[in-house]
Amino acid sequence: MRHWRHRLLPVAVGLASLALLAAVVELMVRSSLINPFIMPTPSSVFGSFGRLIGEEHGLARLGATAAEVLAASVLITVVGVPVALLLHWRVRLRAAFESWVAALAAAPLVLAYPLFLVLFGRSQLTIVVMAFAAGVAPVILKTVEGFAGVRPVLVDVGRSLRLTPSQLFWKILLPAAIPSIFVGLRLGLIFALLTVTGVEFLINIGGLGHLINELAERYDMPGTYAAITFVVLVSVIFFAILESGERWLARSAR
Amino acid sequence: MTVRGPAMLKIEAVSKRYGYGASAVTAVDNVSFDVAAGEFMSIIGPSGCGKSTLFHVIGGLTGADEGRVSVEDEPVTAPHPAIGMVFQEESTFPWRSVAANVAFPLEVQGVAKRERLERARRFIALVGLKGFENHMPGELSGGMRQRVSIARTLVSEPKILLMDEPFGALDEQTRLLLGEKVLEIQQELKQTTLLITHSITEAVQLSDRVMVMTFRPGRVKRFVEIDLPRPRTAEVMTSDRFGHYVAQIWGDLREEASRGMAAQEERVRTHPGV
Structure with a gap:
């Protein structure tokens, strides 16, 4: 009973609300309250999933986008956290660079895609590098x-227990900073996912962003919305991984 | 007059200043005293008398400018294994369960998991938290969390327990009850204890001896021997003699507290907004 109330009930309420929203949109589109040329019915979006997977290699594209997001996220973590540590330990470096990092976090980097294309070519490398550049700043800021x-x-x-500097870091500083680091990682992941799909859309290569562009140009609205749903799915998967990572760390620190 | 044993902790002519030149402030000035093995001593003084500075110097977290701190004649220049510290602020690790918090000092010493959890359980029971081993600090009250901190300090069985206003943030009733608990533990472990406090009742309730400090610079004003029977039951605490000690210490402290208050008002007048 407790399990149902604490874990399953919120999930059920979330899914039921989503279904209700879809039903309302369905009704509004069918009754032409919303222009059917702009918004397809949720049922037709749902019906396009099979076609997307069969004809448009939807799963392979989802895999490509997920791989790019994963590569960017790993880079963001292994670069962002140590850079933040450096800024934390070196007060002058922090004073010199923190505002610039904050400015980077707010910059619409996706618009600089021509520059990245020139530097890294029209390849997945460009997408990963751009996603890294967009996602690393919040990780640095929140880790610091x-x-x-x-x-x-x-x-x-x-100190009173005579911990070595290494013990002090691993047993006190890092566990105490973990919640804030994970807030940064979540933000970094959002920025990376937005950039990956945005750049795929703009330069027409890679996974779901590319697919969304193709389907939109063909004016296949149900397909376009179904592909966008796939992006949401990638986001859900990565958030779930991040959450279980945080839970695992919390458990191992206990 | 109580007969004290040999000195376990010795503070000799300790001074500590903060800042430089004209803005330098002498927080502690030429303070000397010693604490005998098994003795419960309290240091009381108004806010700003350098009590917490003294706590950090004795604990080896801050160096003294002059003077010497020693444990059984061994000088303290950094945190010393014989001294266990309990801090004023809430200091449990929120990411660790009660058992893991209490076992922490043993974990960093490399004691095997089974043994350290066993020893932790003993001290958790000693502070009256049996049954809460797997709770997280966030699930406990402020008083319970402070008891976890005390158990965590006691688990490595330090010769000297050094506490800086450990019940400062708690309400009066919880303070009295926790004071009784600390006294019970101190009697059971024959623990040499130095308590820093600003509560007169707490100092008289718990101590064999109370050192009263002056307002800035912090100097020793007087030692008061508390010659009351133990255990310090409710009957003892409501006795005339208890009241006499409280009045005597307040008499000493009142003048210092007034000076402290006047200094604070002066500071606000001359540096508004600081």
Whole structure:
């Protein structure tokens, strides 16, 4: 009963709300309250999934987008967290660069795609590099914030117990900063996914962004919306992975 | 007059200043005292008398400018294994369960998991938290979390327990109850204890001896021997003698607290908004 209330009920309410929203949109489109040329009926979107997988290699494209997002996310993590640590440890570097990193986080980097095309060619490498550039800034900012926000008394406890600098880092600073680091990783993932699909759309290569562009040009609206649903699916998968990663870390720190 | 044993902790002419030149502030000035093995001593003083500075110097977290701190004649220049510290602020690790929090010092010492959890359980029971081993600190009250911190400090069985206003953030009733608990533990472990506090009642309730400090610079104003029977039951705490000690310490402290208040008002007048 507890399990049902705490875990399954919220999922059920979420899915039921989604179904209700789809039903309302379906009715509005069918009754022409929404122009059917702009918005296809949810049932026709749902009906396009099979066609997308069979004829348009939807799963392969989903795989390509997921692989690009994964590569960018790994890069964002392995570069972003150490850079943030450097900025945390070197106060002058932090004073010099933190505002620039914040500016990078707010910059619409996707618009600079011609420059990246010249530098890295019309390939998946360009997509991954651009997604990395768009997603790394929030990870750096939130990680720096996480380490700076560790309560001094926790460090004092570690010092009073004569922890080595390495023990102090792994056993106190890092676990204390983890929640903030994961907020950064979530933001980085959102930015990376937006950039991957945006650049795929713009330069017409790769996975789902490319597919959305093709379908939209053919004016296949149900297919376009179905492909967008696939992007949402990629996002859901990555968020689930990130969440279980955070839970695993929390459990291992207990 | 109580007969004290040999000194376990010795503070000799310790001074500590902050800042430089004209803006330098002497937080602690030429403070000397010692704490005997098994003794419960409290340091009391108004806000700004350098109590917390002294706590950090004795704990080896901050160096003294002058003077010497030693444990059984061994100088303290960095955190010392014989001294266990309990901090004023809430200091449990929120990502660790109660058991893992308490076992933490043993974990960093490399004690095997089974043994450290066993020892942790013993101290969790000692602070009255049996049954809460698997709870997370976020699920506990402030008083329970502070008891976890005390158990975490006691688990490595330090010779000296050094506490900086550990119940400062708690309400009066919880303070009194936790004070009783700490006293019970101190009697059971024969723990040498140095408590820093601003509560007169707490100091008299718990201590064998109370050191009263002056407002800035923090100097020793007086030592008061608390010659009350143990255990310090409700009957003892409502006795005339208890009241006499409280009044005596307040008499000493009142003048210092007034100076502290005047200094604070002066600061606000001369540096508004700071």
